[in-house]
Amino acid sequence: MARPKFLPDNFSLMIVGMLLLATFLPIHGQAAQIFSHLTDLAIALLFFLHGAKLSREAVIEGITHWRLHLVIFAATFVLFPIIGFVLKPIIEPLLGQQLYLGVLYLCLLPSTVQSSIAFTSIAKGNVPAALCSASASNILGMFITPFLVGIFITQHATGQHSSNLGSALNIILLLFVPFILGQLLRNKMVPFLTKYKSSVKMVDQGSILMVVYSAFSAAVNEGIWHQVSIMTLIYLLLTCAGLLAIAMLLIRFGSKKFGFNEADQITILFCGSKKTLASGVPMAKILFAGQPFGLILLPLMLFHQIQLITCGILANHFAKKRSGSQ
Structure with a gap:
């Protein structure tokens, strides 16, 4: 039996499980340092596999549609950051500085790969x-997101000047190099x-x-649950839903105004x-190294x-609409 589309998927439930585990059994001390190094290795392997899975043929097939890509990039790396920054006077008093930085950080991130393709296909x-x-978006995001974090978060929001060069080097070594190796070894890795x-x-x-x-172990050790109340979590949930709604409405309106056909609008x-x-x-682990970033990830x-629930509902709606019109 298929899982109802309004219920969390298994991965989301596992994330909740990690939050609970960190809450009741946080890792700390020497064990936390060893676990951090193991996590770095796992992240490098993750991006190696991402590189190996990416089909160059399909990318070449779609790369000529430059107007569409330009609009998507503008939505991802221009529209979202502007919305997050403009809404600061509303969001920060509700959530506090750290959670607001988390909202701003998600606005600076690239798009998804698997779910974007899956929902586009369904619709x-x-x-x-x-x-x-x-x-x-994901490849260029390895460089664009750290740059935007330096503009919107590191200097203006926190007043701190972290080493952008150090963060960029870590991004290259931990994310980009494994990704390129995966691409180079793709033919051998596909089987x-x-x-x-x-x-x-x-x-x-x-x-x-x-x-x-x-x-979240580090955040629990720093007293995260003494900083976040039930009402704050509700405000955060409403903020995330509102952010997605605003972005989707503007993107939908803009794609129509630019004259794209229905398939491209989807x-x-x-x-x-x-x-x-x-x-x-993984990028948060690098960009906010040396400071608790559990609140920023929340x-x-x-x-x-x-976004998974909303896009699942919309994808089915578009699929029925387009099937009826053909």
Whole structure:
């Protein structure tokens, strides 16, 4: 029996499990340092597998549709940051500085890959263009997101000047280099990836769960649950839902105004409104190294679940609408 579309998926439930585990059994001291190094290795393996799974042929097929990609990139890296920054006078008093920084951080992240393509396919959108745009968003996001964090968060929001060069170097070594190696070894890796799909999925999800557990263990040790009340969590949930609604409405309106056909409008909507948990969690570990970042990750994890539910409902709606019109 299929899972009802309004219920959390298994991965979301596992994330909640990591939050509970960190709450009652946080890791600390020497064990936390060792676990952090193991997490780095898992992240490098994650991005190696991402590189090996990415089809160059499909990317080339969709890359010529430059107007569509430009609009999606503008939604991802311009519209979202502007919305997050403009709403600061409303969001920060409700949530506090750290949670607001988490909301702002998710606004600076690239799009998802797998779910953007999956929802575009269900809704009968332009799948090759979705694959190209979402993949490029993730690759370029390894560099654009740290740059935007330096502009919107590191200097202006926190008043701190962290080493952008150090963060960029860590991004290259831990994320980009493994990704490129995966691309170079793709032909040799495809049979393995096909044969051991479940194991690859475990690595994908396991590395993210490790970062979540490590981050929230540090946050619990710093007293996170004394800082966040039930009402604050409700405000955060409403903030994430409102942010997604505003972005989707503007993206939908803009894609119509630019004269894109329905298939391209669907692609722009799903690729331009999504924010990646898979890349966002590892990047947060690097960009906010040396400071508790559990609170910064919390908005992203809530937004992740909200976007999956919303896009699932919309994808089915578009699929029925387009099937009826053909």
